[in-house]
Structure formats: structure tokens, C-alpha cells
Amino acid sequence: GAVVSQHPSWVICKSGTSVKIECRSLDFQATTMFWYRQFPKQSLMLMATSNEGSKATYEQGVEKDKFLINHASLTLSTLTVTSAHPEDSSFYICSARVFQLDSTDTQYFGPGTRLTVL
């Protein structure tokens, strides 16, 4: 259980175009999903917290108009990189929060999306 998928796994786009990345929880419902960005050989940087049915909460320094997040259902969150530029090239990872019966909760991660902007 607790499988998270991401699509696409990699994408190459031209500068100025928009790219949408999907994050799905396959066998559970996730009211909260998280979007991260990871540069090579670095740790994960939290970009935003995505809550189903409400606006995402962005971390300081993350442009909400550039990185649009929509969490329209309990199993799907999307990240749209608008007007992408080469500096947006990175590895984007989503995670979904799972609430256990014993009240603990854990994040399970998607396989990531490698974005290259030419």
C-alpha cells in the first residue's frame, strides 16, 4: 500500500512554455500532498503544501504564480510550472501524507519528475 505515482517521469520543454506534473495516490486518499524540488547531490527543498479543496501553502521564496498547485481531489495534486525558464530545470518530487490508525502519519513519495527547460 501507500503507492504514489508521478507523471511524467521526465519532460523537456522550450523556454516560455508551461509544464504540468501530476501526483497521484494510487491506493489511498491524501488530503495533504507536498511538492519538493531537489538539485543534484542536495537535499529536498519543500516548495509547497497542497491541501485538497483549498489553496496551497507556499514556502518562503517560492513564487506561487510561477508554480501553480491544484489539489482538486483526494488522489490528485498537480504542479504547473508556468513560463518555464532554464533555471527551473530540476528534479521535482511529490509526496502524500498518510494517516495511520495509531495516529502517526508518514509521507510516501512519488518517483519524481526530471524537468529540463531548453
Added chain:
Amino acid sequence: AQTVTQSQPEMSVQEAETVTLSCTYDTSESDYYLFWYKQPPSRQMILVIRQEAYKQQNATENRFSVNFQKAAKSFSLKISDSQLGDAAMYFCGVTGNNRKLIWGLGTSLAVNP
């Protein structure tokens, strides 16, 4: 604010041997959780082990165990009988009431045959 420190950027271990990865953290919250995740070359983040701060008993998952020292705010990961497939980047993380995971910088583990 919460912080996580992994003081070993790189570690290596011989196959079948035991290795311990260190992690210290700081938090002002009384209710929090600690995690170790591994990230192999595929870059898929995989949960290794989880520890609830209110539990005194150290968590174990097969060959993986933790040494949780709450007073010292230490949360080290021990990997026993190391296997080639254990080679990966290991990240320590802590989450509190806001459920955001605060990460360490990671430890790259190499397993030598």
C-alpha cells in the same frame, strides 16, 4: 524552528558488515516524529524506518534499527549485514505539528563488495 544535522556526508561499509549513520536534531515541539529515508540512484525516496518521539523503544525494521536518544536529540540509523542494494543517499528527517518534513543534508553510503 526545527533543524536536522547529518555530520557524515559520505560513509562506506563492507558487504555483510554493520554501519551506523548519525543524525542529530533540534526541536521545541513535544510531539514529533523522526524518519530515515533512502534515495538510491533511481532517486525514488523510500521510507526506511520511523520513530515516534513519545515511544522509548527503538524502532526496528529487519536489518535496520535506530538508536533514539531523546535527551541528546540523537537519532542514528544502524544497518546490519549490509547489502549492495543498501548503497544510497540516506536522509534523516523530523516532522512536528505542521507535518512538514525537515531534512538533513544526507549521507551517501557506499557498500563495498
